Amino acid sequence: MNNIKPTIEVCFSPALLHLYNTAGAIVVIIDVFRATSTIAAALHNGAHSVIPVASVDECIQLGLQDSNHITAGERDGKIAEGLSYGNSPLDFPPSFIQGKTLVLTTTNGTRLLHMVQNAAAIITGSFLNLDAVCQFLLNSQRRVLLACASWKDRFNLEDSLFAGAVIDMLKGSFETNCDSARAATHLFHASHGNYLSFLTDSSHYLRLSGFGLKRDLEYCTTPNLHPVVPILKGRALLPLQESALF
């Protein structure tokens, strides 16, 4: 029997991703405000898949290819010109998104997702699917990198807080010798599980609440509303089927 525990590490910014060995690891892309929250909501609400794309133009082009494609994305808190919907997790209820493919353009999360090389699997995480992500990581028993999308490469508080929540749930089952993971755990403990109030003075909260998105922010910090594991297959994120585990 093999008693060596897999390792877990945290990368605080896409600009630091090259320091980590993603080959053979499970990489969890984290963009709490709001890409990976919206991805969890859309897939749990019945979307067929989510295609993350980097640019508005690419989003528009993919939208034109198939009438089942919904284009969505924001720039500076408003629906981007040429797209149909914003990137709020509240924009995609089951009555609307069931069976559709969401083509979503975001800046930070999408770029990071496309940067990851040779991972065993790429999934997305947010408070909305916290327990589902942790259960998947526990089941997989592989090395894990929690990769924070950050904000234009700058460290952010919400993604690192989420990383800390994951590490706390996985403690005992994974090893770590990573100061980013230790710091994320300290942030998690400092929050006392009150994610929203912990984040109310963060840069991203201040920016997005200034756009009138407080309801979104409250939603994005509510754990486990959307228990799904979005996993990248080709260019699309699909809801993981339990039978599809390693």
Next chain:
Amino acid sequence: MNNIKPTIEVCFSPALLHLYNTAGAIVVIIDVFRATSTIAAALHNGAHSVIPVASVDECIQLGLQDSNHITAGERDGKIAEGLSYGNSPLDFPPSFIQGKTLVLTTTNGTRLLHMVQNAAAIITGSFLNLDAVCQFLLNSQRRVLLACASWKDRFNLEDSLFAGAVIDMLKGSFETNCDSARAATHLFHASHGNYLSFLTDSSHYLRLSGFGLKRDLEYCTTPNLHPVVPILKGRALLPLQESALF
């Protein structure tokens, strides 16, 4: 009267330095284990200056130029081949270092120091000169960037903890909208001021204590043993004279 407070930000890694505007700012280079601790100790103990250099070869060359030059530096916890001393702050008591120039090669801290562009001033900070650095920043009333040397570009706990200690001392006098600064402050609070015990599970503590350097680590986490502000003039760090303040 101008009531606008200067801002303070924290950069967690040299690989993120390009995200910050250092022009006109005071940049505090932080390499707690152990470059900036050793610099504080040497200058406070009477060294004429400290010249930080990136390579062992450069260190050797500078050592040959002047009999008053002391060459020092470690690689993997041992005195580097061709140099005379290690980079422990305990290696440079007044009886030895008085009036000498210390040519010090370190990897992380030196590289970061050389990367900073157009700053109003570059100083070095560590727990050994915590209060002196904070007093200088308070007196200067300029924008501040606390720049962590990290470990081979990876976030580390000791430099970010020190950044949090500085921010806590300066609160009320500076503004910040920087999540790295917020996270550093949370780390500082989590430490309850017990820096050494907070750091005993950090990567760098584990690595250096494995080299038998526990006494160094304890020394480097003791506040204010060496109240001096090392400031870069040309290629050398000199102890700031009070009359030389802005």
